[in-house]
Amino acid sequence: MKSFFIALFIGFSIFAHAQTSLKGTITDEKSNKINGVIISIPDLHKETKSDENGNYQFNQLPYGNFIVIFSHPEFDAVTSAITLNTSEVIHDVILSEEHSHHIDEVIVSTVFNKIQSQNVMKVENKKIKELQQSGAATLAEGLSKIPGVSNISTGTSIGKPVIRGLSGNRVLVYSQGVRLENQQFGEEHGLGLNDSGVESVEVIKGPASLLYGSDALGGVLYFNPEKFAKSNSYSSDFSQKFFTNTLGSNTSFGLKTSSENWKFLIRGGYNIHSDYEMPNGNRVTNTRFEETDLKTGIGYSNKSFSTTFRYNLNNLNLGLPEEIGENTIKKDPDYPRQGVLNHIASLHNTLFFKKSKLDFDFGYIANDRNEFEDSKIPILRMDLQTFNYDIKYYLPKVGNFETIIGIQGMNQTNKNLGEEILIPDAKTKDMGFLITSNYEWNKNVIQAGLRFDNRSVETQTHGEIGEEGYFEAINKKFHSFNASLGYKTNLLEKLTLRANLASGFRAPNLAELTSNGVHEGSNRYEIGNSNLKNEQNIQADVNIEYGNSHFEFFVNGFYNHINNYIFIAPTLDFIDDNLVYNYMQANSVLYGGEAGIHFHPHPIDWLHYTSSFESVTGKMSGGENLPLIPANKLNNTIRVEVKSFNWLKKSYVSLNLETYLKQTKVSAFETSTNDYSLLNFGLGGNINLFNTKFEFNISGNNLLDKEYISHLSRLKTDGIPNIGRNIMLGVNFNL
Template sequence: MRQLVNFRLLLSVSFWIPVMAYAQSRVISGSVVESETKEAASFCHISLLHTSLGTVSDINGRFQIEIPSGIDEPYLLISYVGYKHDTLRVTPERNDYSITLVAEEKTLDEVVITGLSKATIIRENPVAISLISSKLIERTIESNIIDVLSQNVPGLNSVKTGPNISKPFIRGLGYNRVLTLYDGVRQEGQQWGDEHGIEVDAYNIEKAEVIKGPASLMFGSDALAGVVSLFPYAPEERDGIIRGRFVSEYQSNNGLIGNGIRMSSGGTRWQWTLSGSYRKAKNYSNAVDGRVYNTGYDEKNLAASVGYKSKKGFTNVSLTLYDNLQGIPDGSRDSLSRKFTKQIAEGSFDDVQNRPIVSDTELNSYDISPLHQHIQHYRAYVTNQYQIGKGDMSVLLGFQQNVRREYNHPTVPSQPGLFVRLNTINYGFRYNAPEFSNLEVSFGVNGMYQDNKNKDATDFPIPDFNLLDVGSYGFIKWSKDQWTVSGGVRYDVRNVTSNDFYVRTNPQNGFGQQALLPDTTNSKLQFAALRQSFNGVSLSIGTTYQLSQKLSLKVNVARGYRAPSIPEIASNGLDPGAHIVYIGNRNFVPEFSFQQDISINGAFRNFNASVSLFHNSVQDYIYLSQVVDEHGNPIEILQGNKTFQYQQGSAQLYGMETSLEIRPSSLKGLTINSNLAFVIGSNTKKEFENKGTDGQYLPFIPPLKIITSVSQEIRLESKLFPMINAKADIDYSATQDRFLALYNTETKTPGFTLFNAALGTDVQLSKKTLAQIQFQVNNVFDFAYQSNLSRLKYFEYFNQSPNGHLGIYSMGRNFSVKVIIPF
């Protein structure tokens, strides 16, 4: 109760911060046009450099923005997708400006904010970071937002468990080593699980940023491999007009039907947004397996936010609700026909190799199987940023709750096997001192408090626990002439506590149940009490040197820190959704990484290019190893479920990423893109030295991947269809022969090439309404393939099959259509 009172008090104080921030200001207005067509640059972003203040131009390219007092030399940064940014100095004697944007040199001038103290142009930032614009997100049709980002960021991949479950991996590392942010709030939703996806509304993501490499300096533990930062839509208009956006899509392969709606308004002081979406899909299909049983889902989202903007900054209060019924495939089949089967019995009565075949009606239905996950995720958070003198401060306070039920009992469908509730309080404070002598100095503190409870379940892979993270950091940036140098240091502490946790057999149904103290009759101690603390220091230093206006060289060295997660130190039970029994190790110590990055980036009139090299050593690397008997056969503590135990050693990863974008000035609207990513990961533990696939290589390492696309935008004289776009791309993944064969954890994965095509058009429905229609075909030739990053590849109960195929294949040909209508 005291924690709830304190949280409400902090929430109240956080919301009323703007009362202290009033001062006089001036209003700057202007217009923005495109240089080639002289047309208005509608919805162009205009921001006040080195602050959080910004606006967006209206349908006619007009804008207004308030400049707070106390800024001696204000600069406006004008950003528009596909055009060179423009930096405009605001002079004392002028309040109205005309701005013309030029379509060139855009890549190095994009502005990012993740992992930084202030908004910074990419070319000045030594950290490897990628920006994914709203235009790219809208024109990339995939099953979920993580897959959308993976198609556009070299070095970012996803480990999949069906179409709607994708876990981000950056440069070969994932799970609790990649931190996901939603509007600056770290996502906490039992992300340790193999089949646990990201709980966000893909239709409400305006843009994204991806940090590749240790980001522990700003975010602490769990950002050792990098950060995926998702930004929901926020209105920047200040005219008080209510605007809306409707999105609808259909995908043929799994019959996905998705609809989303958003309404928003922004005035001189207040702004608000309301959004909701509903996505429903049945089982996906491919040429080998037909429809893959229990891969459908039913996902709902709601979100609301209200913000107040004063002359010195802003306060935003946001709420989100996520609800998903998600199928849990297990891959059981009939041995001869290879048709999927379903579980109808429990324990020793369940003969996995002789289950009944799933009917065609069930395979083609939108109905979710009784054996499924039910995930609910709620967020409430307040963000504030205000000028204090010539500096500024930001304050974050948030609460989120994740409720996860996994139903795995066919004889009692309403009884969840796993039922956990995780509450998280996020907090953060940062102060950016006034700039002096070309120096920008920031310091802050952030962290979280967690409370995890097992509810009415039968399986208990992790105990009840409380966790407190506290981290403080300092960051400094120096810029002069062609040089930018930035770096910082951070210290983190994590305390984890849990009490004795007893389990016994329920005499009524024979399932497990928690035995509550003091009555522990006929029970066993599944989790002994836990009292552990972890701490560590993170460091980062890097530099960017502008070789010319068009070419920059970046070097960065970082030390990352990650405390062991609860499953890694304390798990001892079945995760029914993953079909894995996890066993932790309480003797683990934190992981520390040491990564070096070097890259060269160029932005020229007709093309942009970049080459990045990296090397990463991870000390005390934590990994899963399958438990086997003396003959090397997997041990099944529970029937049909493999057993894995966490181990600790060391790892080394190195690789490269390249990107090339060609925009010939002589061929207006033509763009050729090619991205390449390659990484090698090795377990450097002494016992695996020179063992190759028998232990030397790390699991889930992506192969060489090259994505090449050709797109063309054509402006037409038509008033109804002013612009069309077409795109074709080739997605190549090489054979992965560096795999972890030890205990049959992985097998060799043949390479494959997928062809995709898209066609879109703008539709001028009225003078102020420009709709978009996008058609896309993924896997045009319906090629049957398996990715080594798909967990479904290893969902197999037989050693051989009549058709020569083992495991589950990925999605086949998929026709898609998406319609976006603003109003």
Template sequence: MKNILFFVAALMLYTAANSQNSLTGTIISKNSNEPLLATVYIPQLEKGTTSDFDGNYIVNNIPDGNYNVVYSALGYATVSKKILFTKGKTITKAIQLEESAVEMEEVIISTPFHKLQSENVMKVERVSTESLNASGAVTLAEGIKNIAGVDVISTGVGIGKPVIRGLSSNRVLTYTQGVRLENQQFGDEHGLGINEAGIESVEVIKGPASLLYGSDALGGVLYLNPERFARSGETHGDLNSTYFSNTLGTSTNLGVKTSGEKLSFLARGSYSSFSDYKTGTDYRVTNSRFNEKDFKTGLQYLGSKFKSTVRYNYNRSNIGIPEEIGEQTQSKDLELPFQEVDNHIVSLDNTIFFNNSSLDVKAGYLFNDRREFEDDQSTAALRLKLSTFNYDVKYHLPELGNFETIVGLQGMFQNNKNEGEEILIPDAKTTDIGVFATTHFHLDQIDIQAGIRFDSRKIDSDAARNPLEEDFIPALDKNFNSFAAALGAKINLFEKISARLNLASGFRAPNLAELTSNGVHEGTNRFERGNHNLNSEQNFQTDLAIEYRNEHIEIFANGFYNAVNDYIFISPTDEVIDDTPVYDYLQDNASLYGGEFGFHLHPHPLDWLHFESSFETVTGKLKNDNYLPLIPANSLRNTFRVEFQDGKSRKSSSVFITLKNTLDQKNTGDFETRTGGYSLLSAGIESSFKLNNVMLKLAVNGTNLTDKEYISHLSRFKPDGILDIGRSVNIKLKVEI
């Protein structure tokens, strides 16, 4: 027995000793040969370092495997190198970075092969949460409106639902902590339930992503990347606080993180509170106030052959529901009616590293407890409890020549339960399972990616209400099966010009509200009548993206055409039940088309100067040429920004001014009205200072600086003529140790 234990211990020590590799080298500027302060990062390991003032760097304790190593520095084009680590060797790489208008390019996490955007076959928009906050956004949902092709359906300031190229609700899938977010997203008045504190960046896939994510990714994916752990051997803490003048609101969060060689830990807590927002005509929208508590924590272990990360997020949102303009007050205490929503998200992400392949196993448990109080603050009139377990298993096969291939299995078990008097959707169970395979073929001038997938969804719902009443909901037992496929290519047409062409199909099984609704939906003042005979939506989208870039300028043009068969929509009828108009869920073929166009000017040697301009447009029509509802108006955004990197006590400073012109929306759905155009001006300034080991950042920004009176076409307050938010001056302070 002792001999066996000795042999096992010796084998483990031998494996550990022979599996820990090192990467070392220097990073210099290709233009000047000067050393650079740059970041070295291995995304698959979530491990990295920063070069010193001489450009030298070293990363230790790297397991055996074939990894992408990313080198990035402000003002320079990011470089990604595929490096094979094996047998405990030390690999030396001397890297030259070239000045570029495209700065600090990051690895895209939402696509399976974890490549830089410049190497990715699929066009994905990525923006840091810090950049969204700098624009003056109150919430994460409001911030994503700054991404071209993305908008939100808003209910005041507190609730926002993402819209990607005209598609929203269950047609857009949200991922957080690496797992799909499920929180009754069928409802227009149901927000994300995610606080931006502890979210590092946002990625947006604009178009069918069913190959990667299954049902509900027919319109695209909003992928939220959690903040990274500290680098090995480092401990950090930070305090962030922001004041918003319009809502007299404050948002504060505190975070700590520490990492050793193998174990890493982080935690972050936040609290936000806002009073009723004030419009451009100087009245406050009664009961648009809200508050939010959020806590996130994570623990990671990185061994010689194994990486495991567990994260937990708790969020409680208390959101007022405005009904009419009433008492003008600055109170932050909620009035009836209001929502109280709890979200719990637990995720486990495990990766096993083999010499030339890896196995990723992710699992998530989510619990959403949604309560709505109408006449009594002690008893919820509506209460929905949604529990979801989902899993995602991917095996990265050994590379075969220029082929990278992944096969995967994904699934979900979901249970919906009612505990209130009101019923929007019945008690139900949903089971998903999907299998897929995708491969990436790389050559010097062309990259090709292709894949295929099969999914099955089973929905079992219970009967609800009295069988003798008109609003009775019968039991339901439905199965939906779908195939999806995708084929794309990125081609380097010339030295500075590249093109992407993607063809993809997607699908979406009808949700419970569309299948089973039969009663008054208080949030919309409609009697909604579902249709249990609805088919799955199926779509096919063509995307063409062309890009020109050099060290001074980037120009891009993205166009798409999206054909959706059996598009599900709600339509008014001539009936009235209980003094409430009746709306039916119907299906017809539809199409959406448009795109995003723009440029980014960053001339060298004027490294401090940036000018960005983008135009976005989308049109949606049914087969009978009637326009689809909730389609964003065309818009033009221009931003002028200057940035200075001092390198002394004042580390950096920046100033920006943005003018967004939203055009008239004349192409309206059956029960919509025309929305007039408007222009919104925003500006801001920020500076960061280094005092010994303390980094201090101070920022002041303003939104709607002209106090414009306007209503967004996607505002749920538009039918009541309630204006959007007016001028707000916001002050942010961040202290980091």
């Protein structure tokens, strides 16, 4: 395999020397030249600024098709798809005064890297900065602000994302362009990511197995790392946030520098919180946590080649809440607790040819998970190591046809080093082949693709027959064919229709195949089923959206049929006073959607009103409700934005009301939850005072200190309410 990649590199490099320049002039609608416009080419990690005459220029660029973004604080951003196929390309741009609320973002998670207006799939793109301004203490909590996304929580420290009612191994997470593997099968295992050094998140709501293989049956969360500094520049920043409820602190410091070809950045983050306080004044014992995060990256690019290496170290020390006991404001987690050390390394490479390009990416993830009962010696220790590879060749464009062929794979080993064993030592291997094409004409786009995947799972025998912790060796193979078909068109000038039909699959995870013992997080004896089959689904998704300068609306509807849905159900048996649960399968269906509006009337463009509603229903073929289906949610926000006011720039004030309806459609071993509403507040802006510049924001969540229990809280079975009023104060300095 190594010699194969070397041969590819040498062979293709021979044809990779074609180069071009890109230049142009940027003006406003009155033909005035605009100075200081930032022009960036994300694929090449290149960026420049327009001069006082509105001119810009890039030299020594490779041939190919690229997205170029033109942005300025006082104008609407423009995103252009430009073909570089001659020695010099001229591209002039006219910018309009800023009225829009949304920028037409480049979507990275859908392989063709189109801007959203060209994409056949509706992909939610949210800046992490925007989620942070909501006052969320963790990344998982912030994600729940996105329509169609929820959060299964255990206090404030543990959160697992839910997309349209599907969670766990049914939602695939990508970080730094690498598939994240961190024992995500466990209910008490969190997301395992820190928001420090993350630029944005893209959410695919629906099966994405064509693009990513197994475990993308329910959707994908694709976290984009922060960008490098502009070419020939240096920057550094420091941010600090304080949280009143948990007496918590979140600190981040970063610096980055770039030359014309080389890029470098490093960022450190530290997050620490006490037990959260309920509206009644008591604290939920052992919901405290401490997190240290380090991210670094180095990149190089020239006219024919681009490479980026990134590394993330995350060390998380968190408590496992069991009851409301002694009220303290200690930060150090008590027993039982978890210690999770996670390493993510990624290497992304692109070779540019005259009419095509080759991406070959590699990733390595090491997840060391420790659980402590009453001493510093872990009773449970699982070491999971994963190597990923992803190779895609973008064939030369033929007319309006673009085609990608690729191969993706994963080699994974799981080892147990502690006294207690939840899942056996195992080896997992994945390999998938895909082909997908995109055809665009006028304002219409069709995209289709096929994929084949094969997964093998091999475990070792452990323990004695008939005893807890006995695991019989298995050697299982799973395979699946999947396809997708999508269509996008403009019904009217500003009315867009997207329709998608796609299949997806998920191979059973190790816990579902092999479990044999008490799962302490759920207080039940779980028995796996080695005869489980693939979950296989097909989903229809329709999106309609309209947008002009002052009014936007969207409606998303979906219907998701899943064959062999895996679930866990109680039996009538007990082992050592613990009720026995077995893993089973049944055909299931989920349906629902999201709808929303955004109104900012002329001439009061500073006033914004947004409203959204989301709903999911999940049923098994026998009529039983699926577990962990989020309650229907209504979200209303009024936001006032002021560009400039003396020493205060780009300020905003927002008032938000989140309303969760009753959830009575619950599975046989779930409890229902009542409706409730949460009032939230936000305030922020940029301050320029006495030659000091910094950004600040204040947010207040659950301002009325409402006592409530979220349907997706794992503490609800003990009647423990969620967090009470929480005020966050944050500042950011560009040094």
